[in-house]
Amino acid sequence: MKDINQFTITEAVKKSFRTEEGSRFKFLLEKLIDHLHDFTRETNLSQDEWMRVLTFLYDCGKISTPERHEFILLSDVLGFSALVDMINTRGGATEGSNLGPFYLDNAPRKRLGADIAGEREGVSVLCHGVVRDTLGHALPGAIVDTWQADGSGTYPIQEAGQDKYDLRGIFEADGEGRYYYTTVLPKPYTVPYDGPVGDLLRAGDRHAWRAAHLHFMIRSPGMRSIVTELFFENTDYLDNDAVFGVRRSLVAKLEPYKPGKAGDIELERQPDAMIGFDFVLAPA
Ligand code: BEZ
Ligand code: FE
16 A cells, blocks of 8 residues: 655646646646645644644635625635736736626616716716727727716625626627716725625735725727726835735826817716726737
8 A cells, every 4th residue: 555645645636636638727727736735844833723724714705705705805805806807808808806796787888978976975087098909999889887986885786775787798899989967086905804805904914995996897899808907106005905906007096087088079067187098908
């Protein structure tokens, strides 16, 4: 009989899986086993420590519901979600950033120039720009799907009695690839910290705040879709966003609204301020 010890167990575990040779699944599984075993050897992990990890993961599962996915939040605060976004950003395209938990795939279609704020108070902002490809050509008809928190840092979907489709909408870029709509300036808000991930943040003396942002999903036929966020220059938490979502290229300047500066466009509501950002999509 073959013996196994702490140095041979890694190969033994990998061999025990009769997974298809050369498959991506086999590659990922073996890498995962390699890295987890190396972590265990390098840290000289005790049984109590490993049990604490498993109990923590169990608690993440216990608090999760269809509306609350604690493992995604864990991935977010440990920077894994951001790392996956970074690795999957194509050269020349707009950098990707967090999808977050508040995306709805059935947001209402809205006309260019519409206001998505409903009755909400706050600084009214014109959000505008052009969707292009990596060669700089406009992408007419590109889809700009957006969602965001309000002027107090709350998503309408989080509050009973609010219209969950406010502060979100799907716009179709015009013949020049332009998109434009008005909204209210969102405030920073905290990621949920009343569960195990909150305990982890507290244990690491970390806060739960996200920099104020607008979410976007941009699509165009034949192009690789992007999920990203737009942040506002000189606002709080840009340097220490709880989920590492901020990239310098995604920070734009909020300026006083100047009629005509965004071109000849018709707006449903007269804004106080404006922010311009062009999205760039790479070929699929
Ligand atoms: C958000 O941006 O909405 C978000 C992202 C990660 C965790 C929680 C919320
Ligand atoms: Fe968000």
